[in-house]
Amino acid sequence: MKKLILALAFVPALVFASEGGYRLDHAPIVPTDQLSLQAGAKTFVNYCLNCHGAQFMRYNRLTDLGLTEAQIRDNLVLTDAKVGDTMKVALTAKDGKAMFGAAPPDLTVVGRSRGADWLYTYLRTFYRDEKSPTGWNNAAFPSVAMPHVLWTMQGERSLQVVEDEEHHGAAEYKWTQLTPGTQNEVQYDTTVRDLVNFLVYMGEPSAVNRKRLGVVALFFLGILFIFAYALKKEYWKDVH
Ligand code: HEC
The missing domain is CATH 1.20.5 (Single alpha-helices involved in coiled-coils or other helix-helix interfaces)
Structure with a gap:
């Protein structure tokens, strides 16, 4: 009986640990908010499309977001792609693997595979880690091969994980801001919210x-x- 109680006491800790151990924040996205989607699309083409493609998404489909084709061509097509092309990436999977140790996956349907809350948490929990090859690590995706590409906005942070003996290993996370970014916390959360809104939209336009x-x-x-x-x-x- 004692063993059973002990085993049960560990169940929440195990469930907790299964998602990289980090509690996910709720993503406050509004799928009908076109301004938010437009802002997210802009961040996506500027900061993500260098490494990740979205090969099932065509630029001209973004008229969904309340943009004209001319606006899309002028603001969102940063490569020599045509407005009717899909969002391809120049980086091949092989080069990506050689460069980062893991190929950056296509992000068209990542909103469905990972879910909004995971993405919202992931993009806000990068921290400095000298032991990692990129100099970055992530609380939601431990030992991730992706560097923190939005760090100029969020600034650099460090993370200290304190094991909590009383609660059977459930950890406490202590964040420290090392250098400021160009955005404060509220602004950065908004940037990521819009980006996640766009990623979710792409998964099911x-x-x-x-x-x-x-x-x-x-x-x-x-x-x-x-x-x-x-x-x-x-x-x-x-x-x-
Ligand atoms: C410098 C290249 C690079 C850039 C730029 C980049 N990523 Fe990544 N990303 C990677 C690599 C490499 C991985 C694979 C990580 C791994 O498997 O450890 C990855 C993984 C991911 C994953 C996890 C996918 C999964 O389901 O496992 C997500 C989500 C993601 N990136 C989102 C983004 C977003 C959003 C942006 C733009 C803000 C972005 N990435 C910009 C290189 C990049």
Whole structure:
């Protein structure tokens, strides 16, 4: 019995540890906010597309975000790609692997595979680590091969993990700001929120429209039901 209680006491700690041990923050994204999506797209093409592609996403699909093709061409196509092209990356998987030890994966559907909360946490929890080849490590993705590409905005931080004996190894995380970034914490959270909003949109570009259509369809079904019911009453009124 004692063993069982002991085992049960460890269950939460194990569940906790399974996701790299770091508690995920809730991503406050609003999928219908077009300004947020536009800001996220801008950050994505400037800071992510050098290493990661989004090969299932075409630039001109971004008219979804309330932009014209001319605006997309002028602001979001930073390579010699045409506005009808997919978001390809010049870096090959092989070069990426040679450079970083792991190939940067395509990010078109990462919003679905990792989820918004994970992405929001991941992009905000890089810290300086001298032992890592890039000089960076990450609380949500320990020993990650990706450097902190947004560090000029967030500044450099260090992380100290304090094991908590009383709570069976559940750790306490202590962040220290080493150098300031160009953005304060609130601004940086907003930058990442917009970027994650965009990553989630890419994973399912029609999600907002699909949900809107669903509501319209249900509305019409409701109307149809009223007519069908009235008709049924009309047909049966002489039978009884
Ligand atoms: C300098 C190249 C480089 C840049 C720029 C870069 N990344 Fe990465 N990224 C990588 C590498 C390499 C990995 C693979 C890490 C690993 O497997 O350890 C990675 C992994 C990731 C992952 C984890 C994917 C998964 O499911 O395992 C996400 C998410 C990600 N990057 C998002 C971004 C975003 C968003 C940006 C832009 C802000 C960005 N990256 C910019 C190199 C880069």
